[in-house]
Amino acid sequence: MTLTVVIADDEDLVRAGLRIIIDAEPDLAVVGEAADGAAVLPVVRREQPDVVLMDVRMPALDGIQATARLMALDDPPKVLVVTTFENDDHVYDALRAGASGFLLKRARPDDLVKAIKVVAAGESLLFPAAIRALAGGRSAGRPAVPGIGRLTAREGDVLRLMARGLSNTEIAAELVVGAETVKTHVGNVLAKLGARDRTQAVIAAYESGFVSPR
Numbered sequence: 395m396t397l398t399v400v401i402a403d404d405e406d407l408v409r410a411g412l413r414i415i416i417d418a419e420p421d422l423a424v425v426g427e428a429a430d431g432a433a434v435l436p437v438v439r440r441e442q443p444d445v446v447l448m449d450v451r452m453p454a455l456d457g458i459q460a461t462a463r464l465m466a467l468d469d470p471p472k473v474l475v476v477t478t479f480e481n482d483d484h485v486y487d488a489l490r491a492g493a494s495g496f497l498l499k500r501a502r503p504d505d506l507v508k509a510i511k512v513v514a515a516g517e518s519l520l521f522p523a524a525i526r527a528l529a530g531g532r533s534a535g536r537p538a539v540p541g542i543g544r545l546t547a548r549e550g551d552v553l554r555l556m557a558r559g560l561s562n563t564e565i566a567a568e569l570v571v572g573a574e575t576v577k578t579h580v581g582n583v584l585a586k587l588g589a590r591d592r593t594q595a596v597i598a599a600y601e602s603g604f605v606s607p608r
Contacts, residue, residue: 395421397422397423397510397511398423398425398444398445399423399425399443399445399446399510400426400428400434400441400445400446400447401426401427401446401447402428402433402434402437402447402448402457402460403447403449403452403476404430404449406429408449408499409427412447412506415503416506416507416510419507422507426438426440426443429452430455431454431456434446434448434460434464435463438464438467442471443471444472445471445472445474445514446464446472446473447474447476448460448474448488449476450475450476451477451484456484457475457484458484458487461488461491461493462491465492465590470590472514472516472591473492473494474497474509475489475495475496476496476497476498476499477499478498478499478500479498486528489593490597494513494516494591494592495512495513495520495593497521516591516592518562519556519592519596521559522558525596527607529597529600529607542587542602542604544586545583545586546582549582549586552569552576552583553583553599553604553605554605555568555569556580556583556592562580565580
């Protein structure tokens, strides 16, 4: 199966470089581009991509607002933020808006390809240590997440392991249960937290204090 990708970046050279890397892969294909956040939504509605590579800093509409608009769609794509600085507040805000992960623009081509596939699959967390670092100084004062209190003990265990970046298979091995059981627990965690994916669930866990980013 071919994963389809839309690239949103205001720099022509960046878009061209990303397209070359992605289109060189037999199971990836670029189906559209946008030079500004305001142009992303029409392209996504037309092309229905699996993943959007989103620059966070664009002139008319930034990647944070563009991501939020995409998340309002009935069937939004996965969003992978592509950024220059990993400790940028804009990156964390984009993750809170619904992005599933982020990647540095200086990343190697094979890291880009892997990141697209990880985000599309949604069964593991992309760069959990980096997300933990971003959450470290930004969780104070955030509103409580009501669903945290409704998690069962086992669902809490699963959420903690998700925050460590473990995949469903790795969580199953850690808890000595079946992979389908883990998949069910993960689904319950996402539903109770009102989270679209693992990244949103882990951010909620950090911000509620359920998991410490320290």
